[in-house]
Amino acid sequence: MYTCTYFLITAGLSLIFGVLGILNCAHGSLYMLGAYAAVTLVRLSGPSPILQFLSLVVAGLSIGLVGMLLERLQLRFIYQRQDTYQLLLTYGWVLVFDDVVKLLWGLYPEAATGPYKLMGSSSIFGMPYPNYNFIIMIGSASVALLLFVLLFKTWLGRVIRATSLNRELASAVGVNVNRIYTYTFALGAVLAGFGGALIIPSTAASVGMGTDVLVEAFAIVAIGGLGSLKGAFVGSLTVGLLRSFGIAAFPEIETALLYLITASVLLIRPWGLFGKRLT
Amino acid sequence: MGFAARIGLQRTTLVTYAVLVLILLSLPLYASRAHVFLAGKALTMAIFALGFNLILGYLGMVSFGHAAYYAVGAYTAGLLITRLSIKSFEIVLLSSVATAALVAGVIGFLCVRHTRIYFALLTLAFAQMIYAFLLKEYSITRGSEGIAGISKPEILGVALDYGNNYYYFLLLMFIASLVILKIIVNSPFGKTLQAIRENAVRSEFVGVSVPRYRWIAFVLSGMFSGLGGALFAPLNMHVSPELAYWTFSGEIVFITILGGHGIFEGPALGAFAFEFLKYFALGLTIYWLIIVGSVLIVIVLLFPKGIAGTLGDLVGKRWSK
Numbered sequence: 001m002y003t004c005t006y007f008l009i010t011a012g013l014s015l016i017f018g019v020l021g022i023l024n025c026a027h028g029s030l031y032m033l034g035a036y037a038a039v040t041l042v043r044l045s046g047p048s049p050i051l052q053f054l055s056l057v058v059a060g061l062s063i064g065l066v067g068m069l070l071e072r073l074q075l076r077f078i079y080q081r082q083d084t085y086q087l088l089l090t091y092g093w094v095l096v097f098d099d100v101v102k103l104l105w106g107l108y109p110e111a112a113t114g115p116y117k118l119m120g121s122s123s124i125f126g127m128p129y130p131n132y133n134f135i136i137m138i139g140s141a142s143v144a145l146l147l148f149v150l151l152f153k154t155w156l157g158r159v160i161r162a163t164s165l166n167r168e169l170a171s172a173v174g175v176n177v178n179r180i181y182t183y184t185f186a187l188g189a190v191l192a193g194f195g196g197a198l199i200i201p202s203t204a205a206s207v208g209m210g211t212d213v214l215v216e217a218f219a220i221v222a223i224g225g226l227g228s229l230k231g232a233f234v235g236s237l238t239v240g241l242l243r244s245f246g247i248a249a250f251p252e253i254e255t256a257l258l259y260l261i262t263a264s265v266l267l268i269r270p271w272g273l274f275g276k277r278l279t
Numbered sequence: 280m281g282f283a284a285r286i287g288l289q290r291t292t293l294v295t296y297a298v299l300v301l302i303l304l305s306l307p308l309y310a311s312r313a314h315v316f317l318a319g320k321a322l323t324m325a326i327f328a329l330g331f332n333l334i335l336g337y338l339g340m341v342s343f344g345h346a347a348y349y350a351v352g353a354y355t356a357g358l359l360i361t362r363l364s365i366k367s368f369e370i371v372l373l374s375s376v377a378t379a380a381l382v383a384g385v386i387g388f389l390c391v392r393h394t395r396i397y398f399a400l401l402t403l404a405f406a407q408m409i410y411a412f413l414l415k416e417y418s419i420t421r422g423s424e425g426i427a428g429i430s431k432p433e434i435l436g437v438a439l440d441y442g443n444n445y446y447y448f449l450l451l452m453f454i455a456s457l458v459i460l461k462i463i464v465n466s467p468f469g470k471t472l473q474a475i476r477e478n479a480v481r482s483e484f485v486g487v488s489v490p491r492y493r494w495i496a497f498v499l500s501g502m503f504s505g506l507g508g509a510l511f512a513p514l515n516m517h518v519s520p521e522l523a524y525w526t527f528s529g530e531i532v533f534i535t536i537l538g539g540h541g542i543f544e545g546p547a548l549g550a551f552a553f554e555f556l557k558y559f560a561l562g563l564t565i566y567w568l569i570i571v572g573s574v575l576i577v578i579v580l581l582f583p584k585g586i587a588g589t590l591g592d593l594v595g596k597r598w599s600k
Binding site: 025226255 | 393396403572
């Protein structure tokens with residue numbers, strides 16, 4: 001459950017870092033925007049279940065548009081500067097988006113539980129289990145599959161991977177690097193937005209959700225290795241399991257333990273479990 | 280001018296300093312209580328930002344978890360005053376700074392071996408650990424409620440809760456911190472930090488122990504952050520775990536860049552600009568974060584040298600004409 005949404009978010013975060021070399025602080029905010037967009041679209045779509053599920057997908061895709069604009073209009077101009085500025089610019093977005101959400105949707109958590117209720121629940125080992133959780137799993141698994149097909153089977157994916165390996169060389173053989181940067185950032189944003197949209201039927205969207213998920217996402221990519229999708233998956237799995245069982249078994253130190261693991265991985269293998277060593 | 284010149288102060292700078300100090304000293308005469316409180320908060324943030332800039336500006340490393348040391352200072356002070364009813368601020372400040380130094384010492388020791396984004400992520404992870412501790416250890420830290428009712432102690436037997444005494448004390452501590460940090464950055468130690476920032480490998484070659492210098496700078500920076508926090512606790516009378524949350528760590532990076540991290544006094548200027556910007560934005564609309572965030576975006580995109588750096592450039596142009 002946690003693992004699925006974590007993976008969608010961190011895959012995008014890792015992809016952006018791998019290609020653009022930028023740690024996107026606003027990634028959690030894009031996730032939050034995806035969730036709120038889903039709330040509105042599900043409400044607009046009326047009682048039809050097909051439209052409701054479709055609106056979740058549209059919500060995710062619309063965040064890609066937001067990402068594209070952010071990259072084109074702002075991020076583009078500071079690639080040459082120090083890391084500090086890139087970190088700060090995206091931090092500025094965090095502040096702005098938090099209030100944009102308050103302005104458009106108000107201060108209170110917003111829910112749109114239509115699709116969730118629609119699915120009902122089944123019992124597993126005598127415990128009630130909401131069927132919607134299967135949708136989250138299937139939904140994120142298919143997005144993950146699409147992502148792998150896109151990155152490893154298509155021309156665009158090859159070019160994205162080439163750019164992440166060597167920007168100058170890619171540019172020398174005729175790749176329009178600027179355009180690839182825009183696509184990559186938009187793709188990352190779609191993943192975050194879709195992650196947010198998917199959880200909406202089961203959880204309410206709230207203002208703090210973006211900043212909370214961001215630190216966890218940072219922890220996951222740090223554990224798995226910045227820029228590595230395999231790392232994002234293993235990291236998400238680790239943290240997802242820690243979340244699920246930790247809250248039941250040792251709630252007091254669950255949060256601290258997450259960061260303890262992160263710090264230990266960073267200290268011993270700063271490039272993460274699956275990342276590439278920077279020279 | 281022996282001393283001033285030795286720590287790198289010129290006559291014009293000294294005059295500017297004097298004027299600014301006079302403005303701050305006379306502030307309670309004409310400003311409202313709210314503005315004086317705000318200026319006091321800005322003074323604690325200025326100490327924090329100046330200490331933080333030792334790492335960002337002089338060492339060229341981004342710590343994304345510096346709020347932790349401010350929080351450690353604030354909580355230590357808060358706990359000593361409320362739980363142990365310690366009246367003497369000398370003891371409270373010394374123990375708060377010592378605790379911050381201890382925490383920064385351990386964390387810094389582990390972090391300084393790594394650079395760039397890994398350093399930022401490591402400091403963030405440790406800060407989140409401290410945040411989790413403040414949030415979850417209810418018996419000590421009162422969880423999300425934080426510690427309330429922190430009274431203003433006395434210093435050398437003088438009560439600080441009377442009139443504007445606390446504000447003047449903050450101003451005094453700010454000036455002291457400014458002078459001490461100025462001495463530090465202009466000392467051979469400070470110059471070595473800048474050499475490491477420019478080229479760590481070459482510094483290593485001429486015999487500088489890079490990790491050790493970075494570690495000492497980290498601890499010093501943590502001590503000033505802790506001092507800022509310890510001074511903030513009685514001012515605000517309440518401390519909460521958000522002081523260690525990552526968004527507050529982002530805020531101090533913002534303040535430092537806003538003021539200008541390339542100039543020694545820049546971060547202090549940034550602290551005042553930020554607190555008053557926040558105050559006026561809050562007066563205009565409840566959606567003040569949009570204004571503050573937009574200012575940050577404009578600064579990063581168009582004025583990367585911050586207020587102090589941009590002003591400096593303007594003045595420099597005029598002089599060269």
